[in-house]
Amino acid sequence: MRKILVANRGEIALRIMRTARKMGIQTVAVYSDVDRHAPHVKFADEAVHIGPAPSSESYLVMDKIIQAAKDTGAEGIHPGYGFLSENGEFAQKVTRSDITFIGPRPHAIEVMGNKLAAKEAVKAYDIPMVPGVDKAISDVTLAQKIADEIGYPILIKAAAGGGGKGMRIVDQSASLKEQMERAISEAQSAFGDGSVFIEKYVGSPRHIEIQVLADTHGNVVYLFERECSVQRRHQKVVEEAPSAVLTPEIRKNMGEAAVRVAEACDYVGAGTVEFLLDENKNFYFLEMNTRLQVEHPVSELITGIDLVEQQIKVARGEKLSFTQEDLKIQGHALEIRVYAEDPMEDFLPSIGTLSTYKRPEGEGIRLDDGFEEGMEVPIYYDPMIAKLITYGASRDEAIQKMISAIDNYHIEGIETTLSFGKYVCQHPAFISGDFDTHFVKKYWSKEIYDEGLKAEKQIAARIALHHYLESQKKVVVANTLESNWKTNRS
Amino acid sequence: MGHYLVTVSDTPIEVNTDTLDQLDAISQGNNSYHVIADQKAYRAKVLDAKGKQLSVNVNGNLYEVTIADANDQMVKAMGLLEASAQKINDVQAPMPGLIVSIKVSPGQTNAKDDKLIELSAMKMENLNHAAGEGVVKSIHVKEGDAVDKGQVIIEME
Numbered sequence: 001m002r003k004i005l006v007a008n009r010g011e012i013a014l015r016i017m018r019t020a021r022k023m024g025i026q027t028v029a030v031y032s033d034v035d036r037h038a039p040h041v042k043f044a045d046e047a048v049h050i051g052p053a054p055s056s057e058s059y060l061v062m063d064k065i066i067q068a069a070k071d072t073g074a075e076g077i078h079p080g081y082g083f084l085s086e087n088g089e090f091a092q093k094v095t096r097s098d099i100t101f102i103g104p105r106p107h108a109i110e111v112m113g114n115k116l117a118a119k120e121a122v123k124a125y126d127i128p129m130v131p132g133v134d135k136a137i138s139d140v141t142l143a144q145k146i147a148d149e150i151g152y153p154i155l156i157k158a159a160a161g162g163g164g165k166g167m168r169i170v171d172q173s174a175s176l177k178e179q180m181e182r183a184i185s186e187a188q189s190a191f192g193d194g195s196v197f198i199e200k201y202v203g204s205p206r207h208i209e210i211q212v213l214a215d216t217h218g219n220v221v222y223l224f225e226r227e228c229s230v231q232r233r234h235q236k237v238v239e240e241a242p243s244a245v246l247t248p249e250i251r252k253n254m255g256e257a258a259v260r261v262a263e264a265c266d267y268v269g270a271g272t273v274e275f276l277l278d279e280n281k282n283f284y285f286l287e288m289n290t291r292l293q294v295e296h297p298v299s300e301l302i303t304g305i306d307l308v309e310q311q312i313k314v315a316r317g318e319k320l321s322f323t324q325e326d327l328k329i330q331g332h333a334l335e336i337r338v339y340a341e342d343p344m345e346d347f348l349p350s351i352g353t354l355s356t357y358k359r360p361e362g363e364g365i366r367l368d369d370g371f372e373e374g375m376e377v378p379i380y381y382d383p384m385i386a387k388l389i390t391y392g393a394s395r396d397e398a399i400q401k402m403i404s405a406i407d408n409y410h411i412e413g414i415e416t417t418l419s420f421g422k423y424v425c426q427h428p429a430f431i432s433g434d435f436d437t438h439f440v441k442k443y444w445s446k447e448i449y450d451e452g453l454k455a456e457k458q459i460a461a462r463i464a465l466h467h468y469l470e471s472q473k474k475v476v477v478a479n480t481l482e483s484n485w486k487t488n489r490s
Numbered sequence: 491m492g493h494y495l496v497t498v499s500d501t502p503i504e505v506n507t508d509t510l511d512q513l514d515a516i517s518q519g520n521n522s523y524h525v526i527a528d529q530k531a532y533r534a535k536v537l538d539a540k541g542k543q544l545s546v547n548v549n550g551n552l553y554e555v556t557i558a559d560a561n562d563q564m565v566k567a568m569g570l571l572e573a574s575a576q577k578i579n580d581v582q583a584p585m586p587g588l589i590v591s592i593k594v595s596p597g598q599t600n601a602k603d604d605k606l607i608e609l610s611a612m613k614m615e616n617l618n619h620a621a622g623e624g625v626v627k628s629i630h631v632k633e634g635d636a637v638d639k640g641q642v643i644i645e646m647e
Contacts, residue, residue, distance in 0.1 A: 340612070345585075348584065348585040348614075348616070349585050349586060349587065349611040349612045349614055350585075350586070350639075351586040351587075351611060351612075352586075379586065379587060379588060379611045379612060379636065380612075381612060381613070382612060382613055383611075383612040383613075383614070403550075404550075406550070407549075407550030407551075408550075410552070412552075419551070422550075422551075450501065453551065455527065455528070455530065455532075456532065456548040456549060456551060456553070457498040457499065457501050457503060457548075457553060458503060458527070459525050459527060459532045459534055459548050460498045460499075460534065460546040460548050460553040460555055461496035461498050461503040461505050461555065462496075462505060462509075462510055462513050462515075463515065463523055463525070463534045463536065463546055463548075464496060464498075464536065464544040464546050464555035464557060465494055465496055465505050465507075465510060465557055466510055466513075466515070467521070467536045467539060467544060467546075468539070468541075468542060468544065468557050469507070469510075471539065
């Protein structure tokens with residue numbers, strides 16, 4: 001493979017191209033009207049314009065992307081994450097056009113893309129699952145009976161779901177009927193598929209996932225876990241590897257279970273098996289993501305393995321050059337997703353021009369981004385503009401590096417989740433490792449945050465006023481007034 | 491001299507110039523200061539100053555500061571009086587985004603919690619619900635329009 005097309009934009013497109021270039025592979029970018037100035041377009045060896053800004057008319061149009069690959073002679077297509085990365089039909093079409101799809105086979109994408117089909121597939125592989133039903137259910141009486149058996153609270157989930165849509169927690173049988181009807185209607189409008197199923201609701205869960213890697217020769221390894229419990233709107237904001245709470249024994253059990261999930265769908269390439277971990281450290285299979293994850297860098301830093309390089313090698317038909325025994329965890333890595341969102345306003349989107357954009361630099365700091373100063377953050381795509389990753393010998397060191405990296409990352413023109421990231425890094429619950437997916441609900445509010453900054457704001461007010469008054473003096477008269485402010489520069 | 495109203499990233503703080511002189515701050519040159527307050531150490535730096543608008547970094551956090559003297563405060567108070575004449579139940583965009591759909595039309599009476607407009611940005615959808623009962627006077631946007639946060643999109647009677 002001497003040339004690949006990256007069917008994506010932003011930080012991930014750039015990140016994939018960097019590895020490709022390192023491997024001596026030519027890169028092709030695709031871009032919409034609003035992305036002409038984007039770094040991924042400037043970095044690539046070739047770039048193909050694929051249409052207007054809305055992704056439904058550009059980054060999601062399979063035929064345009066495949067045509068771009070054909071026109072440029074690209075031998076492989078890397079889908080990144082999001083967009084077409086988990087679309088079995090796209091993988092199929094790419095393969096049929098005699099282009100290598102850098103990812104799993106269409107079958108694995110389809111099976112794991114549906115929660116019920118995924119459960120069915122892994123059934124025979126001894127994978128721990130949350131107690132519940134494994135088929136779609138619409139009959140309320142039957143649902144009542146099952147819910148009584150599992151015990152409340154229960155969770156209603158959409159089979160085709162994701163991102164928390166169509167999800168409902170039910171505390172008692174009296175409200176089951178109403179909640180089920182709502183979940184079905186929500187799932188129908190969000191995914192065009194109203195199938196829902198019932199599971200036991202895990203009270204204070206941690207979200208822990210295992211990175212797996214499989215070649216086409218039957219070898220599957222796991223690259224340990226990522227802890228992704230700090231979330232807002234069911235989407236991750238802070239991730240780390242390893243988790244602060246897994247014992248070597250649980251890690252091994254989860255890793256081996258993840259390998260079995262991969263085997264259950266004949267997985268090829270890099271994938272992620274997501275688990276829930278309850279307060280008693282029991283783990284349950286949640287789903288498998290059949291693509292490169294946003295948070296893959298933390299695994300790269302603790303294992304020393306470039307996952308994109310591995311994806312490309314596997315796609316070329318190469319055997320994995322290492323075994324499970326060769327893999328060791330070294331140090332600790334932490335990632336903050338920098339979203340163009342205002343954490344003070346319920347994490348609503350914040351759009352604008354990056355009037356200031358200064359990257360933090362230093363040892364142990366990795367910044368995967370796709371923006372430059374002066375660029376506008378477009379309203380059409382995902383709000384994530386960058387990922388700030390730090391690495392240290394210990395968890396404490398990684399956290400401290402993150403705090404100073406955030407302090408040295410200057411973004412003006414939009415609000416971002418950096419302030420939230422710093423808050424998390426300084427929060428006792430996060431520092432101790434004792435937190436779950438309810439972190440935001442339990443500990444985050446504008447009021448709490450403002451309270452913590454009260455003293456700093458007082459200082460800012462006085463320093464600013466002092467500065468202003470001094471500058472006025474300089475204008476009006478020569479500085480003859482005696483000031484109580486001491487100076488160490490006489 | 492005297493009283494100033496200093497707004498630090500949306501928080502109004504009253505500062506008297508007398509108390510300013512009691513602050514234990516040493517200038518380190520280059521607009522940097524080392525401050526001790528209640529035994530706590532703060533490193534502050536004025537990054538940008540345009541008259542009464544300043545950016546100040548304290549311990550790594552950036553604050554936008556606006557200074558208002560007695561005169562400014564009076565002008566602002568008058569402005570507020572005028573602004574309050576504008577109806578409070580006009581519907582503003584809760585976030586920047588694209589208008590996906592408009593669920594009401596001029597002349598229509600809506601009840602509390604009725605869906606008014608659907609707004610989308612960065613894959614996130616936001617449905618704006620009526621805060622109370624009202625009659626739609628005019629709609630300032632059409633489907634597909636881009637709006638800024640706080641922009642008035644529906645005017646009520």
